[in-house]
Amino acid sequence: xxxxxxxxxxxxxxxxxxxxxxxxxxxxxxxxxxxxxxxxxxxxxxxxxxxxxxxxxxxxxxxxxxxxxxxxxxxxxxxxxxxxxxxxxxxxxxxxxxxxxxxxxxxxxxxxxxxxxxxxxxxxxxxxxxxxxxxxxxxxxxxxxxxxxxxxxxxxxxxxxxxxxxxxxxxxxxxxxxxxxxxxxxxxxxxxxxxxxxxxxxxxxxxxxxxxxxxxxxxxxxxxxxxxxxxxxxxxxxxxxxxxxxxxxxxxxxxxxxxxxx
Amino acid sequence: xxxxxxxxxxxxxxxxxxxxxxxxxxxxxxxxxxxxxxxxxxxxxxxxxxxxxxxxxxxxxxxxxxxxxxxxxxxxxxxxxxxxxxxxxxxxxxxxxxxxxxxxxxxxxxxxxxxxxxxxxxxxxxxxxxxxxxxxxxxxxxxxxxxxxxxxxxxxxxxxxxxxxxxxxxxxxxxxxxxxxxxxxxxxxxxxxxxxxxxxxxxxxxxxxxxxxxxxxxxxxxxxxxxxxxxxxxxxxxxxxxxxxxxxxxxxxxxxxxxxxxxxxxxxxxxxxxxxxxxxxxxxxxxxxxxxxxxxxxxxxxxxxxxxxxxxxxxxxxxxxxxxxxxxxxxxxxxxxxxxxxxxxxxx
Numbered sequence: 001x002x003x004x005x006x007x008x009x010x011x012x013x014x015x016x017x018x019x020x021x022x023x024x025x026x027x028x029x030x031x032x033x034x035x036x037x038x039x040x041x042x043x044x045x046x047x048x049x050x051x052x053x054x055x056x057x058x059x060x061x062x063x064x065x066x067x068x069x070x071x072x073x074x075x076x077x078x079x080x081x082x083x084x085x086x087x088x089x090x091x092x093x094x095x096x097x098x099x100x101x102x103x104x105x106x107x108x109x110x111x112x113x114x115x116x117x118x119x120x121x122x123x124x125x126x127x128x129x130x131x132x133x134x135x136x137x138x139x140x141x142x143x144x145x146x147x148x149x150x151x152x153x154x155x156x157x158x159x160x161x162x163x164x165x166x167x168x169x170x171x172x173x174x175x176x177x178x179x180x181x182x183x184x185x186x187x188x189x190x191x192x193x194x195x196x197x198x199x200x201x202x203x204x205x206x207x208x209x210x211x212x213x214x215x216x217x218x219x220x221x222x223x224x225x226x227x228x229x230x231x232x233x234x235x236x237x238x239x240x241x242x243x244x245x246x247x248x249x250x251x252x253x254x255x256x257x258x259x260x261x262x
Numbered sequence: 263x264x265x266x267x268x269x270x271x272x273x274x275x276x277x278x279x280x281x282x283x284x285x286x287x288x289x290x291x292x293x294x295x296x297x298x299x300x301x302x303x304x305x306x307x308x309x310x311x312x313x314x315x316x317x318x319x320x321x322x323x324x325x326x327x328x329x330x331x332x333x334x335x336x337x338x339x340x341x342x343x344x345x346x347x348x349x350x351x352x353x354x355x356x357x358x359x360x361x362x363x364x365x366x367x368x369x370x371x372x373x374x375x376x377x378x379x380x381x382x383x384x385x386x387x388x389x390x391x392x393x394x395x396x397x398x399x400x401x402x403x404x405x406x407x408x409x410x411x412x413x414x415x416x417x418x419x420x421x422x423x424x425x426x427x428x429x430x431x432x433x434x435x436x437x438x439x440x441x442x443x444x445x446x447x448x449x450x451x452x453x454x455x456x457x458x459x460x461x462x463x464x465x466x467x468x469x470x471x472x473x474x475x476x477x478x479x480x481x482x483x484x485x486x487x488x489x490x491x492x493x494x495x496x497x498x499x500x501x502x503x504x505x506x507x508x509x510x511x512x513x514x515x516x517x518x519x520x521x522x523x524x525x526x527x528x529x530x531x532x533x534x535x536x537x538x539x540x541x542x543x544x545x546x547x548x549x550x551x552x553x554x555x556x557x558x559x560x561x562x563x564x565x566x567x568x569x570x571x572x573x574x575x576x577x578x579x580x581x582x583x584x585x586x587x588x589x590x591x592x593x594x595x596x597x598x599x600x601x602x603x604x605x606x607x608x609x610x
Contacts, residue, residue, distance in 0.1 A: 015577075071451045093453060101451035105444025124452045178451075 007126055017105060022049040022095075024176055024207045025070065030079035032065055037066040041230040043079070047142070047176075052202050055211040057252065061077050061212045061227040064104075064180060071101050071178050084175045099127075100169035100177040104162050104184065107165050108152035113137030114145070117153060118168060125172035159190035163197055179199065179210040188216065195220050215251040225252070233257050276539060279551050280355070285371050288548055289317030291335040293326065296345035300355075304399035312563030313375050316443040323546070330362050330405060331582045333568060336548075337361045337372045349384070349398070355401050363407035367414055368546050372401045406575040417482035419543030421475060422563035426537050429471045429505050429531035433512030437463050438525040456605065461568050464509050471508070475501040498585065500573065504566045507590050510597035511562070537563045562574070565577035565589045 025047035032040040039062045046052045057063045068074040070083055072092045084098035101107070108117045112154055115136065122132040138144045143233040153161060162182060170177050177197075183191045191214070198208050198220075212219070218224050218238060225235040234241055234257055238250055247253045275558050290308070295302050306312050317335040320326065329335050342348070342356035349355040361369035377400040384398050440446035440463075447460050477597045479497070482488040490497060511533070519525035538544060541553060541563035547555055559565050566587040572578040580587065 073447060073450050096442045099451065101448055103447040104445040105447075107445055107448035109445060110443065121452075124449070126453075197419060234598055 009032060014017055015057075021081045023047070023124070024049050024084055025053075025209065026080070026082040027066075027070075027252070028067065028080040029075045030081055031065065031084075032062075032069060032074070033077045040069070040160065043232055045225055045232060046237055047094050047207060049207055050202055050205050052198060052208045052210065052222045054218050054222070054224035055209065056213065056215075056218055056224050057211075057227030058213065058258070063227050065213055066211070066227075067180055082117065093239060094187040100174040102169040102177070102179045102182055104180045104182075106153060106161060107200075108153045108161065108168060113150045113152055114140070114156075114164060115149045117164075118171065121168050121171060121232050127172055135171065139171070143167060151190050154254055159186050159193070162186065162194055166194065166201075170206055173204075174206065176207040176209055179208065181211055183212070183214065183217065191217065218250040218254075226254060228258060233260075268464060273535075276535075279554060285368065285375065285457060285513045285546070285549060286318060286371055287494050290314045290337045290339060290370070291318040291320050291326075291329050292316065293320040293322070293324070293338060293340040295343040296341050298344075298348060299547070301341045302573055303387070303398045304341070304357075304380055304383055305339075308376060309378055311375070312378055313372075313379075319448040326360065327405070327576075329404070331467070331572065331576050331578045333572070333582075335362075336365075336368060337376065338378060354399060356401065358401045358403065360403045360405055363404035363410055364571045365416075365542075366404075366410040367410055367415075369404055369407070369546075370410060373404075377402065387573055388442045391506055411486070412486075413482070413486040414488055414575060415543075417478060417488050418567045418574065419541070419563075420542060421570060422477045422504070422541060422566050423472055423534070423537050425471050425479065425501070425505055426508050426563060427532050428474055428600070429467055429503075429508030430512035430515065430533055431446060431526070432462055432470075434515035434519060434525040434529055435522050436467075437513065437516035439522050442521040444597075453514040460513060464513065467512075468505060471505045471509055472498075472502065475505070488574060490574050492573035492579060496579060497573045500566070500569050500583075500590075503587065503590050504562070507594040507597065510601065511530055512595050513602045514604070515599050536561050540564070543567055552571045562590060562593055 023046045025045075027043050027045050031038070039064075041142075043066060055063045055067065065074065069076045069081065069088065072083075072088060072095050076088070085092040085094045088095060090179045109120065114118065118136050118139070119132065120130075125209050127135075142151055143160075145160065145164075146206055148156065148160075153164070156164070162191040166177075166179070166182060169179075183194050186194075195217070198210070202208055204252070210217070212218065221238065223235065224241065225232050226241075227233065234244075234253070235242070238253075241247075241253045242249065245256045247256060292305055294305070305316070307318050314337075320338065326338055326340075327336065337569075338358075340358040340360065345355045345357075352377040357380060359373045361370040361373050380398055380400060384393070404410055404577070437446075437460075440449065446459075451457070454462075475498070477499075479490070483490060491597075515528050515532075516523055516578055519528055536557075540547075540550075540558045541561045542558065543563065547558050550558065569583045569586045569590075572583050576582075
């Protein structure tokens with residue numbers, strides 16, 4: 001079932017002390033209201049360094065709202081939020097310097113080439129040209145697309161675009177990268193290749209915060225939280241969740257939680 | 263959906279009412295050097311015709327050009343001294359029609375109507391008792407545009423239109439494109455400040471528009487012989503102000519429009535048509551029905567065209583266009599303020 005069985009052994013929760021226990025995201029009583037509608041209802045969770053944290057929930061459960069708050073794209077109504085050690089209210093600037101973000105819609109300029117996109121984002125994050133060139137060569141080689149460096153993004157297949165968008169989002173070595181449903185619209189094989197990249201980033205110490213509604217992806221995460229109607233209903237490793245709910249896979253866990261609510 | 267049914271109605275009414283080259287209620291000034299019965303009667307005839315409204319009474323020694331520079335009137339009618347005596351004794355009298363030809367079509371119509379009314383009066387009222395060959399000597403002068411060249415009118419109008427198009431429309435489309443493609447979110451999640459993002463989007467269009475303005479003026483001057491009687495630097499500064507206004511309007515549109523299509527639609531509907539129809543560029547504002555005349559006050563190009571014509575054709579400085587300049591500055595501030603407000607709401 002799980003293509004990466006060794007991963008859970010690396011889970012920061014099991015590893016105990018050390019660097020891995022460092023909190024990179026701290027959320028206490030986060031509330032976000034739009035008028036009378038409560039999108040996030042007193043969320044509480046921590047995310048640890050190097051962890052792959054899955055943020056699950058049906059459409060409209062409030063996961064994108066919460067993620068936007070963590071990225072500084074939206075202001076919370078109340079609550080305490082720290083990202084990369086910085087306060088989301090007062091130190092938005094520093095938070096933004098330390099995160100990468102890949103939006104649902106994808107985030108590269110279709111009418112620019114791969115190299116131009118990388119140059120543009122390097123400029124935004126203040127990466128020096130020499131460093132950029134070196135890292136770009138590595139990136140192109142790693143993705144095996146050296147020949148396509150001068151191709152327009154718009155001409156590439158969707159799977160490539162997603163891998164590129166992710167690589168660009170972590171190009172400035174952020175502490176945390178936020179992925180908002182990064183693998184929408186591609187087949188499971190392409191999705192798994194995409195996850196290879198996520199593991200590489202995680203190995204380098206980059207924390208990955210990912211929203212998804214694909215349950216096979218939930219299995220790949222170190223820990224997952226499941227949201228429903230603005231609240232976090234469950235938060236644990238996929239193994240523990242499956243045990244707790246007596247389920248064979250995450251899909252069942254998810255369905256059981258949703259049914260319990262009704 | 264509503265728009266599909268409303269559009270033809272609005273367009274038809276707008277065009278039908280606006281494209282109306284007849285003149286009515288044009289403001290004129292009178293300089294009467296005789297003050298006798300005949301001149302009084304002629305003035306009464308002019309005013310009661312419905313074409314003219316008495317805007318100002320001038321006195322000998324007044325600077326006639328000043329009333330044109332201030333844009334108060336479209337034509338000055340001057341009666342020579344001893345008008346009645348001359349008419350009754352020699353059958354000859356002098357009247358001068360001085361028209362503001364920075365709008366050549368209106369000037370042409372105004373002068374021909376006015377001389378028609380004057381000659382008609384003399385023939386009907388005076389010829390009956392006087393046996394002399396009666397003759398009114400109507401001297402027509404076209405101020406600012408002796409040759410009645412229509413290009414004098416088109417240069418300011420085209421400039422307003424192009425600057426609106428490039429600045430407002432292109433800005434709104436390019437910003438809403440980033441929103442549509444999702445790249446805007448990534449930029450907002452980056453260390454860039456919103457103001458840096460907006461400046462980055464706007465600066466290229468600022469430069470492009472400025473080059474466009476310069477090109478239009480140069481072609482106007484060297485190819486069509488349109489004069490620049492005022493200060494060139496002042497002219498370019500006012501153009502710069504207008505471009506800033508249009509850019510902030512473009513930003514405002516982009517905060518409202520969710521995608522490129524809508525931005526384009528708003529720009530064309532809200533900017534292009536009014537610029538052409540209601541700014542006084544093609545059709546004189548005073549001929550429009552009252553609601554449209556009121557609406558035309560909200561059209562930035564209306565004020566810009568007045569400024570450009572004043573500087574280029576009448577050679578005036580800030581003294582005569584400070585009001586229009588202030589209106590453009592006010593509009594710029596309002597558009598920027600509204601954009602910031604909309605932007606904040608979206609982020610919350």
